[in-house]
Amino acid sequence: MEFERFGSATSAFYNFLVSIGAFEWAYAASLKAVKRLVPQGGRLLEIGPGVGALLKKLISAGYDAVGVDASPPMLRYSRAKGVSVAGVSFLLPLRGEAFDAAVALFTLHHWGDHGPSLREVKRVLKPGGYFLVVEADQARMPLVGSHGCTAQCLRDVLSAEFDVAVERRFPLLFAVARKP
Numbered sequence: 050m051e052f053e054r055f056g057s058a059t060s061a062f063y064n065f066l067v068s069i070g071a072f073e074w075a076y077a078a079s080l081k082a083v084k085r086l087v088p089q090g091g092r093l094l095e096i097g098p099g100v101g102a103l104l105k106k107l108i109s110a111g112y113d114a115v116g117v118d119a120s121p122p123m124l125r126y127s128r129a130k131g132v133s134v135a136g137v138s139f140l141l142p143l144r145g146e147a148f149d150a151a152v153a154l155f156t157l158h159h160w161g162d163h164g165p166s167l168r169e170v171k172r173v174l175k176p177g178g179y180f181l182v183v184e185a186d187q188a189r190m191p192l193v194g195s196h197g198c199t200a201q202c203l204r205d206v207l208s209a210e211f212d213v214a215v216e217r218r219f220p221l222l223f224a225v226a227r228k229p
């Protein structure tokens with residue numbers, strides 16, 4: 050299965066960007082979106098937490114949150130901030146129907162073939178659980194190139210497994226997918 054790997058140098062650079070607050074706006078907006086969907090204390094899964102910045106905020110906000118990331122160098126950073134385990138979106142090392150919501154920030158565009166990953170996310174969500182996907186809005190920020198998505202693309206990809214609503218809040222897209 051193809052997906053984009055983050056090596057030591059990329060992970061160290063990403064950690065530097067996070068440490069200077071480069072993505073703080075995106076973490077704050079994502080936390081706000083989670084709070085609208087899941088009451089405090091809810092069980093959350095973050096897929097692709099990277100260095101763990103959003104994961105740390107979710108835990109501080111009172112959620113029972115765990116991260117799953119495919120990159121060992123990224124995991125070294127995130128483990129210092131919360132509970133993160135090694136794994137991939139298309140084979141989650143987690144039991145079924147365990148989570149109130151799953152969150153994927155700036156990572157879905159790295160996942161390659163989405164079908165197996167979306168079926169896995171659906172498997173680990175409780176009935177009625179949410180999958181929140183946050184990506185850069187490629188249509189409004191063409192410079193992000195393949196590191197973003199269009200609203201239509203997110204809708205098409207997610208609707209294969211979920212009921213989906215996509216909200217555009219510049220410069221981000223928030224897709225709220227719900228397990229029926």
Ligand SMILES: C[S@@+](CC[C@H](N)C(=O)[O-])C[C@H]1O[C@@H](n2cnc3c(N)ncnc32)[C@H](O)[C@@H]1O
Nearest residue numbers: 052097098099118119120123137138154156159
């Ligand atoms: C651009 S980073 C974003 C990190 C974090 N969400 C943030 O916004 O700071 C993408 C992360 O997703 C992870 N990732 C990519 N494909 C993955 C997959 N198929 N399963 C799990 N993690 C994946 C990478 O290892 C990396 O840590």
